[in-house]
Amino acid sequence: MNKDLITMDDLTNEEISSLLDDADRLLPAARGEEYLPLLQGKLLANMFFEPSTRTRMSFETAMKRLGGDVVNLGDVKSSSAVKGETLYDTMRMVDGYCDIAALRHPRQGAAQYAGDACSISIMNGGDGAGHHPTQTLLDLFTIRQAFGRLDGLKVAMVGDLRYGRTVHSLSHALARFDCELTFISPSQLSMPEEIIEDLTANGAKITVTEDLLGAIPDADVIYMTRIQKERFPDEDEYTKVAGIYKLSADDLAGAKGEMIILHPLPRVDEIHPDVDVTRHARYFEQAFNGVVARMALMCKLLGVGIPGGDD
Numbered sequence: 001m002n003k004d005l006i007t008m009d010d011l012t013n014e015e016i017s018s019l020l021d022d023a024d025r026l027l028p029a030a031r032g033e034e035y036l037p038l039l040q041g042k043l044l045a046n047m048f049f050e051p052s053t054r055t056r057m058s059f060e061t062a063m064k065r066l067g068g069d070v071v072n073l074g075d076v077k078s079s080s081a082v083k084g085e086t087l088y089d090t091m092r093m094v095d096g097y098c099d100i101a102a103l104r105h106p107r108q109g110a111a112q113y114a115g116d117a118c119s120i121s122i123m124n125g126g127d128g129a130g131h132h133p134t135q136t137l138l139d140l141f142t143i144r145q146a147f148g149r150l151d152g153l154k155v156a157m158v159g160d161l162r163y164g165r166t167v168h169s170l171s172h173a174l175a176r177f178d179c180e181l182t183f184i185s186p187s188q189l190s191m192p193e194e195i196i197e198d199l200t201a202n203g204a205k206i207t208v209t210e211d212l213l214g215a216i217p218d219a220d221v222i223y224m225t226r227i228q229k230e231r232f233p234d235e236d237e238y239t240k241v242a243g244i245y246k247l248s249a250d251d252l253a254g255a256k257g258e259m260i261i262l263h264p265l266p267r268v269d270e271i272h273p274d275v276d277v278t279r280h281a282r283y284f285e286q287a288f289n290g291v292v293a294r295m296a297l298m299c300k301l302l303g304v305g306i307p308g309g310d311d
């Protein structure tokens, strides 16, 4: 296993499957039904230079449920970043304080940079419009939980495919498991060309469309995303596409019975609350799965075996 998790390329398909198996075994500990202090004495640095609720909290929950502890950067405005400290210096210091770190940063490439600067493992919790591989682990876990497999599923990704880092990481991973991908977005927010080229070069089956309703009957998974307002260079450009896709319960009449709807959250208005009570909604379970996925990842990176696992 590589020292860091920066993009999904850091994991082989076998490593992904093994992490998902570990995550399964950790469900009782994540639910608090079992106390499993596998990471007692370990310290996680939560370095979030951008807003976060789920990613930061689930890293913290995962570490604490496994008996470890967490130090947080806290509010960026009260950190030394405002005095002009470089990311390099901050991370070099964290390298000495902690055993492992999660980093979220507005700059694409920041996680790789931090990984190169540190001897401890760096887990990319989102680097600008780049990647978000720990989110992908929990997305894959949720998909596998629903279908018992990852291979060969039809997955539609909807919304902001340009700036949304979750779909960048997820599409890479799903293509490696031979899923058929449908990218649904307005043209201004389409999946970056270099990602499409890369996926196609690796044999991925991709359909590009703007039509969400037309894609519903065929999909096994619909992955909704928020328009990434904070990444638009211009407010007017955001206004043109805000609210463009809104899924409501009525739209799901023609969906397959087993189809699941995922969303990394937070949602703005992409999914009407009336979808929450349908059999298709899985986004809150998905958010919970962030705890097990991150537990499994931290154990693996820290070289700690899980009871019942293969190491």
Ligand code: NCD
Pocket: 054, 055, 126, 132, 135, 165, 166, 225, 226, 264, 265, 266
């Ligand atoms: C996502 C992110 O930060 O990229 N959130 C998350 O980690 N669950 C998605 C988003 O902010 O829209």
